[in-house]
Amino acid sequence: MDNYYVGLMSGTSLDAIDGALIRIGDSGGLEVISMLSTEFPEHIPSQLRNLISGKTESIHALCSLDTELGEIYAKVTLDLLSKSAYKPHDIKAIGCHGQTIRHQSGHKNPYSLQIGNPSVIAEMTGITTVADFRARDIAAGGQGAPLVPAFHRAVFSDPENARIIVNIGGISNITVLPRLKSHNAVSGYDTGPGNCLLDAWSTSCRGHRYDENGNWSASGAVNSRLLDSLLNDGYFSKSSPKSTGTEYFNLDWLETSYPDVTELRAEDVQATLAELTAHTIALHIIREGFDNNEVYLCGGGVHNKDLTERIYHHLPKAKLFTTEKLGLDPDYVEATAFAWLAWCTMEKQTGNLPAVTGAHHPVILGGIYPA
Numbered sequence: 001m002d003n004y005y006v007g008l009m010s011g012t013s014l015d016a017i018d019g020a021l022i023r024i025g026d027s028g029g030l031e032v033i034s035m036l037s038t039e040f041p042e043h044i045p046s047q048l049r050n051l052i053s054g055k056t057e058s059i060h061a062l063c064s065l066d067t068e069l070g071e072i073y074a075k076v077t078l079d080l081l082s083k084s085a086y087k088p089h090d091i092k093a094i095g096c097h098g099q100t101i102r103h104q105s106g107h108k109n110p111y112s113l114q115i116g117n118p119s120v121i122a123e124m125t126g127i128t129t130v131a132d133f134r135a136r137d138i139a140a141g142g143q144g145a146p147l148v149p150a151f152h153r154a155v156f157s158d159p160e161n162a163r164i165i166v167n168i169g170g171i172s173n174i175t176v177l178p179r180l181k182s183h184n185a186v187s188g189y190d191t192g193p194g195n196c197l198l199d200a201w202s203t204s205c206r207g208h209r210y211d212e213n214g215n216w217s218a219s220g221a222v223n224s225r226l227l228d229s230l231l232n233d234g235y236f237s238k239s240s241p242k243s244t245g246t247e248y249f250n251l252d253w254l255e256t257s258y259p260d261v262t263e264l265r266a267e268d269v270q271a272t273l274a275e276l277t278a279h280t281i282a283l284h285i286i287r288e289g290f291d292n293n294e295v296y297l298c299g300g301g302v303h304n305k306d307l308t309e310r311i312y313h314h315l316p317k318a319k320l321f322t323t324e325k326l327g328l329d330p331d332y333v334e335a336t337a338f339a340w341l342a343w344c345t346m347e348k349q350t351g352n353l354p355a356v357t358g359a360h361h362p363v364i365l366g367g368i369y370p371a
């Protein structure tokens with residue numbers, strides 16, 4: 001029997017909510033039926049930014065935004081269904097990642113907080129909602145991240161060829177998929193900044209939320225002193241498992257790493273930041289010994305031509321594609337992953353990879369909020 005699931009994802013870029021409606025067969029075969037990306041209402045990103053940066057510590061602000069985001073996620077779901085002429089009762093469950101406000105997996109009392117109230121989503125849509133995916137992995141001693149490698153393994157692995165999946169969102173993360181026949185473990189972690197510094201510098205210097213196609217960075221020249229200073233950061237040489245966020249890689253980090261940055265030509269800084277993202281993605285792939293293999297890109301960064309050309313330049317021996325080649329739209333891999341993770345939860349199957357998150361054992365992820 002076919003089952004239908006909706007996945008909802010909004011990441012660190014705070015650009016939009018991505019929704020994917022998928023069909024999963026009993027054996028796990030998956031088909032994406034419909035996709036929809038909806039920008040946040042204008043007042044939301046700044047409120048989220050204040051909570052994420054710690055500028056706002058108000059419990060009222062947090063909880064009220066939790067409810068409002070739940071309503072927005074519900075509306076995106078209903079829009080996605082009406083676009084594809086499916087009804088709420090056709091859908092087994094929604095997998096909602098939620099918006100990360102804080103991720104403190106290394107803390108003495110570790111936690112990861114995503115908001116977007118799942119009770120509100122279940123009530124407004126009439127669809128069972130699975131949320132809070134990271135908490136159980138953390139309770140089992142894991143980092144609660146990354147969770148998508150299990151999905152990458154399920155849909156992108158190949159019996160004969162090792163593959164690398166690179167997601168370029170606000171932060172960049174890679175999944176290393178050894179060829180299935182080798183029985184080697186999958187690994188996955190954040191490589192550092194994706195689009196976050198490019199977006200932040202573009203917003204601050206030009207008022208453009210992002211650098212369309214990387215045209216602005218392509219007009220500048222890489223400043224090697226700036227690049228060397230940024231590459232000196234300890235995160236890049238740290239071994240995995242490791243994860244990071246925009247609370248670390250932001251304009252304060254840039255200015256602390258290179259106090260004279262505002263004296264450089266703005267387009268040269270943008271070129272250097274694009275080079276930093278490309279260089280650090282490639283660096284980790286080379287370190288893994290997989291620079292001779294197939295590399296598949298996804299996430300919003302695939303639309304930045306200057307950035308993808310730089311990655312290409314650093315990985316001349318790799319076969320570079322987007323996930324389109326494997327049948328998944330690169331803008332919806334993460335949303336599809338959370339639909340799949342909700343399927344795992346509803347089927348009582350484990351969804352974490354202990355070798356990736358560091359958990360003591362595999363666990364069933366998420367809380368279920370019945371329709």
Ligand SMILES: Nc1ncnc2c1ncn2[C@@H]1O[C@H](COP(=O)(O)OP(=O)(O)OP(=O)(O)O)[C@@H](O)[C@H]1O
Nearest residue numbers: 011012013169170195210212213299300301303304
């Ligand atoms: N045409 C484009 N040109 C340049 N950059 C683009 C373009 N389209 C999207 N982007 C970049 O992609 C970003 C959004 O990517 P994406 O939605 O994958 O990130 P995210 O929401 O942070 O996701 P996640 O954290 O889950 O990986 C934008 O903020 C922008 O920087």
Ligand SMILES: [Mg+2]
Nearest residue numbers: 011013015016
């Ligand atoms: Mg996004």
